[in-house]
Amino acid sequence: xxxxxxxxxxxxxxxxxxxxxxxxxxxxxxxxxxxxxxxxxxxxxxxxxxxxxxxxxxxxxxxxxxxxxxxxxxxxxxxxxxxxxxxxxxxxxxxxxxxxxxxxxxxxxxxxxxxxxxxxxxxxxxxxxxxxxxxxxxxxxxxxxxxxxxxxxxxxxxxxxxxxxxxxxxxxxxxxxxxxxxxxxxxxxxxxxxxxxxxxxxxxxxxxxxxxxxxxxxxxxxxxxxxxxxxxxxxxxxxxxxxxxxxxxxxxxxxxxxxxxxxxxxxxxxxxxxxxxxxxxxxxxxxxxxxxxxxxxxxxxxxxxxxxxxxxxxxxxxxxxxxxxxxx
Numbered sequence: 618x619x620x621x622x623x624x625x626x627x628x629x630x631x632x633x634x635x636x637x638x639x640x641x642x643x644x645x646x647x648x649x650x651x652x653x654x655x656x657x658x659x660x661x662x663x664x665x666x667x668x669x670x671x672x673x674x675x676x677x678x679x680x681x682x683x684x685x686x687x688x689x690x691x692x693x694x695x696x697x698x699x700x701x702x703x704x705x706x707x708x709x710x711x712x713x714x715x716x717x718x719x720x721x722x723x724x725x726x727x728x729x730x731x732x733x734x735x736x737x738x739x740x741x742x743x744x745x746x747x748x749x750x751x752x753x754x755x756x757x758x759x760x761x762x763x764x765x766x767x768x769x770x771x772x773x774x775x776x777x778x779x780x781x782x783x784x785x786x787x788x789x790x791x792x793x794x795x796x797x798x799x800x801x802x803x804x805x806x807x808x809x810x811x812x813x814x815x816x817x818x819x820x821x822x823x824x825x826x827x828x829x830x831x832x833x834x835x836x837x838x839x840x841x842x843x844x845x846x847x848x849x850x851x852x853x854x855x856x857x858x859x860x861x862x863x864x865x866x867x868x869x870x871x872x873x874x875x876x877x878x879x880x881x882x883x884x885x886x887x888x889x890x891x892x893x894x895x896x897x898x899x900x901x902x903x904x905x906x907x908x909x910x911x912x913x914x915x916x917x918x919x920x921x922x923x924x925x926x927x928x929x930x931x932x933x934x935x936x937x938x939x940x941x942x943x944x945x
Contacts, residue, residue: 806829826839
């Protein structure tokens with residue numbers, strides 16, 4: 618049970634205003650709290666005390682409808698936690714103005730040569746790398762113009778293999794490839810390791826170039842390539858190396874090219890007087906018949922041949938000079 622206190626200031630003639638220690642207030646009708654009427658005072662002295670019986674009764678609280686507070690008690694509102702002020706935000710960096718990426722000069726630089734000029738340079742022997750570096754552009758921008766010309770050069774070089782080389786006595790019956798294969802084999806080289814190429818200047822015939830490696834040096838030979846409608850194609854040598862390679866007398870005996878001392882010993886010819894003295898014998902048969910042998914004729918003295926210096930072309934091509942004398 619809770620203890621209630623009467624609030625006299627707020628109570629009325631019909632209602633009692635009660636409150637608890639917590640401050641909660643209730644309104645109860647006065648009729649429910651009016652005590653029973655007091656018995657009339659009579660002279661009991663004359664009556665016998667036995668006429669009255671004292672009864673002790675216990676007051677039982679009956680459930681009563683909840684009292685409605687007269688004035689709604691305003692409960693203190695729960696203090697909402699103060700919203701924490703956001704920490705001072707760092708100032709955002711100023712937006713950087715972005716400029717479009719600068720194009721690569723290798724792809725943005727315009728070509729300084731026309732496509733026709735590029736193909737003419739490639740046909741004359743220039744490479745795509747050389748032209749790209751000269752114009753300051755990427756190689757991929759030159760390749761579309763160079764590719765068809767490079768195919769043309771390869772086709773001409775392949776056709777030149779089946780041409781007939783022209784010698785002093787006319788065109789050879791064998792093809793250039795067959796003659797060079799035999800010539801290279803006789804010199805200890807392999808034609809399969811050589812590189813074929815063809816090029817042509819404006820207004821000039823095609824030039825076929827053969828390049829190979831011999832030792833530590835790279836050698837090359839060039840022929841002029843001519844085509845005709847009525848006959849087979851021919852090639853003419855443009856340098857001494859090309860002429861030697863198609864020379865029919867290229868097969869020569871092998872000879873060592875080791876250095877030979879230039880000091881050649883030579884026998885000193887004997888004077889006739891001394892020679893006569895050497896062959897004169899004492900006259901043992903002064904008297905009578907004597908046998909006389911015919912005088913021996915002086916034999917020619919043998920002379921050693923001087924060392925032969927090989928020609929520069931023989932050294933270049935690895936040819937060994939023939940030192941044998943032709944038979945008489």
